[in-house]
Amino acid sequence: MQNLKATLTLILLFFTLTFYAQEVTVLDADTGIPVDNIAIFNKDQSKTTVTDARGKSELDIFSPDERITFKHISYATYTTTKNQIERRGNRVYLHLKTEELQEVVMSVSKWEQQKKHIPQKIETFDARNIAFTAPQTSADLLQNSGKVFVQKSQLGGGSPMIRGFATNRILLSVDGVRMNNAIFRGGNLQNVISVDPFTIKKTEVTFGPGSVIYGSDAIGGVMNFYTQDPRFSFTDSLAFSGNVNYRYSTANNENTAHVDFNLGKLKWASYTSFTYNNFDDLKMGEHGPESYLRNNYVIRENGTDVLVANDDPKKQVSSGYDQVSFLQKFTYKPNSTWNYDLGLYYSETSDFPRYDRLIRPTSDGKGLRSAEWYYGPQKWFMGNFQITQKGKNKFYDGVKLTTAYQFFEESRHDRGFQDPELYSTREKVDALSLNLDFENKKMGDLHLYYGAEYVFNKVDSKGSMQNIETDEVAETASRYPDGSTWQTLAGYINGEYQLKPNLTLLSGIRYSQVWVNAIFDTTYYPFPFDEADIVTGALTGSLGLSWFPRSDLQVTLNGSTGFRAPNIDDIGKIFDSEPGSVVVPNPDLEPEYAYNGELGLRKNFNDVLVLKGTTYYTYLVDALVRRDFSFGGQTEIEYNGEPSNVQAIQNAAKAYVYGFEFGLEAYFNEHLSLNSNLTLTEGVEEDDDGTDSPSRHAAPIFGDVHLIWENQKLKADVFVNYNGEVSNNDLAISEQGKTYMYASDANGNPYSPSWYTLNFRSQYQITNALKASVSLENMTNQRYRMYSSGITAPGTNLVLGLGYAF
Known part of the structure; x- marks a missing residue:
């Protein structure tokens, strides 16, 4: 009888442990791989356990609502409860520390x-x-x-x-x-x-x-x-997880909704994501140049374009748009050697106004040139299939085959004030690419990376003109030669050699062959050529080293070359670049080449202060730039009913750019830190005739300073963003004519003023599943524009966000 009772007690205890024992699996948040040797303990560390090689550990010693901490030297510390772990499918994801x-x-x-x-x-x-x-x-x-x-x-x-x-x-x-x-x-x-x-x-x-x-x-x-990778289950059961997010911003009445979810088994996994964005017209700040205000805009009233006053000049009427984004990824891993990945990406916007064209004034400054100027939906689709094999081989230790198809669609629509003709161009690009990349780590301290690439692009381009009063549509000149193609075939080899434990040499070389073909339609313009058939090649290389003279000091030195081959936009475009000018095709182009050198330093002071600095110099030859041009002996032609100065892309300049980039990180304690960045850039373009001008894309001095406080639940950041001034003398020639985009200096000349913003950002982890964020940007309500921008930046902007993980 006693033996029977003991047996029943053991059976009851077995079933109790079977049904109530709780096992947790700890995974790396980025890779989804199990992590071993994670210490798990309660508040006073009276109860402890450790994950095994499969990232697993029993939690029986902890009570359901007891606070449990997960800790590892390489991961951020994480605290939760057994009940919350169970609701998350008995999985805990840890994030690597920033090292x-x-x-x-x-x-x-x-x-x-x-x-x-x-x-x-x-x-x-x-x-x-x-x-x-x-x-x-x-x-x-x-x-x-x-x-x-x-x-x-x-x-x-x-x-x-x-x-x-x-x-x-x-x-x-x-x-x-x-x-x-x-x-x-x-x-x-x-x-x-x-x-x-x-x-x-x-x-x-x-x-x-x-x-x-x-x-x-x-x-x-x-x-x-x-982008995010699908995560495997690492168990026989199906793993399901996901996120739901919502964000609202006051400056443009933004409403954004996002959802994603992951399904995983031992050998396959799926990740699905969907995002919808709705942006209303953007509101600028209170304090700044009055010339940035949107004082009036154009509406269509009783079949006529009418210039009306803006009730709120800080509201940038006709700037809002919508966007949807979708991503679907599948991965299949039959064994430890092979991996198959498929990604499907799609993004589409609504029509969205080109704001800088809508604010262009008429020559007398009393009206606006355009009644309409907008981009049609910007569409992008990519299908990306990748096969990866890892394992010892005679010629490689890893091989990756990436095949992709992309589809791009964009369009432009513009109509002058009180002009019934709406001019439109629509472009589509089909892009195929094939990459074969190898990794070889079989040669002692020399690691080789080599491969080949093939890319093919075909451009479909149409032009039309619609009379908005009669709805009659007629064909007009397209923006690009319809049916034109661009393709390249290349091979490369890159090597990393460990000369010493503290000295690494990295060097590589690549040869690219490029073919460009376009046939020009002379129906609308008497081109002095019928075809562009460009075949060109480019040899590029790099040589650099990373040296640690001391464990807390890093020195990097690098020299490299780069190139850009002419594309269809360079050789075949017809468009109005600025008021009174039109860009025409030029089939006689060659690649531009860049020669670059840079020196970097990084110094760590006892893990309390880290200073980083980089200086560089880049020299560009045969630069492809837009300059005045003679088109069939003419320097002026009619474009969209307006006499326009003729320009074209030409190998007509040299350019040099140099600059300095600084970074600082300071750690006052485990909760409080400071980081800052500063970038200075100078650039000059020199034409073949010896004249020079500032480079259009050399940004003004810019930087930021962040003071961050963080614990396990709360992260808060008070920071300043700032930009330096670009005087009239430092504006590129092409920018000096865009007076409607810039403020006026004391002499009445356009320039880009300096500016700063004071901002606050925070995020609070309410529970392990629920987090909220609150940000207040541009707290002093500055009115400013980023250099070369047509739209004014947001004024004071309250951003609210809520996220739930399941």
């Missing part, structure tokens, strides 16, 4: 490398920092970093400037696929807003030429956006 020198980057070779071995300057922004700054677009994400200058012609815009270069002289990449296409222009670009900041896992910005790995266009730098 800059140990950080892994992928931009330089397309494979993981230690950042401390890289001689080029690279800045990274992870998902936590992005979520804290709560950017409206990816352009704002870059601007919030304090290290990249962003120009805006309209609210639906954002054209990054890096080291005096912008637009088609810097390269955008999304998950390893180049976004730059054959119609990326020298004028301001807004393609970066197609990347949804909610989906970004990490952004890496490489400063200086990156042509060895990325080919044409990577002169000023490379911006790599890496």
